[in-house]
Amino acid sequence: MRFLIFMLPLAASAQVLNVTVLDYADVPAATMSDAQEVFTAIYRKTGGRVVWRVETRVWQPGERVRLADVPGDIVLRICSEEMAKGLTRRESLMGYVQPVAENELARVATVFYHRVEELKGATGSATSQVLGAALAHELGHLLLGKGAHSRAGIMRCPWDTGELRAIHQGRLVFDRVQSVLIVNGIAARTNSGAGAARPN
Ligand SMILES: [Zn+2]
Numbered sequence: 539m540r541f542l543i544f545m546l547p548l549a550a551s552a553q554v555l556n557v558t559v560l561d562y563a564d565v566p567a568a569t570m571s572d573a574q575e576v577f578t579a580i581y582r583k584t585g586g587r588v589v590w591r592v593e594t595r596v597w598q599p600g601e602r603v604r605l606a607d608v609p610g611d612i613v614l615r616i617c618s619e620e621m622a623k624g625l626t627r628r629e630s631l632m633g634y635v636q637p638v639a640e641n642e643l644a645r646v647a648t649v650f651y652h653r654v655e656e657l658k659g660a661t662g663s664a665t666s667q668v669l670g671a672a673l674a675h676e677l678g679h680l681l682l683g684k685g686a687h688s689r690a691g692i693m694r695c696p697w698d699t700g701e702l703r704a705i706h707q708g709r710l711v712f713d714r715v716q717s718v719l720i721v722n723g724i725a726a727r728t729n730s731g732a733g734a735a736r737p738n
Contacts, residue, residue, distance in 0.1 A: 564618070
């Protein structure tokens with residue numbers, strides 16, 4: 539058996555990252571709860587502790603959404619196709635991280651639900667599996683910082699057939715180095731607010 543060779547401070551692994559999921563896409567309750575299991579399982583394998591809370595919201599066309607006041611260390615937003623039209627022109631985009639100033643930690647990321655459903659069609663996985671993995675990928679961006687994409691695994695962009703198959707088999711995970719960085723990233727965002735982003 540092989541063990542992680544990285545030394546982690548014990549305190550770091552005890553931190554719990556609070557994620558608020560804002561559902562603007564009217565995701566069915568069973569899909570959301572299964573997606574949560576997929577998402578949580580992916581993060582459990584890193585050694586990091588993540589809990590999420592879902593808020594269902596309704597978006598009105600033209601409405602500007604204010605996210606700074608949403609509680610939680612991290613906000614993951616699931617957008618409907620209609621909402622996506624006002625946010626991006628890149629139709630192939632699965633999600634993105636809300637840009638912040640140079641000295642701030644990004645706190646908000648978005649996943650497009652219609653893209654999740656398209657990928658589901660391509661892979662044969664359940665929507666919940668793709669949604670959980672897509673949310674895990676976007677949170678990965680927030681915790682790993684710039685240059686988070688990798689040549690393989692959950693942080694590959696875009697996902698290829700191998701990743702899509704791995705989702706289906708529950709094998710799409712972070713690698714060892716990413717896992718260490720994620721545990722440290724969680725610690726940075728939960729240590730007495732020291733690393734918390736302060737978007738305005
Ligand atoms: Zn990405």
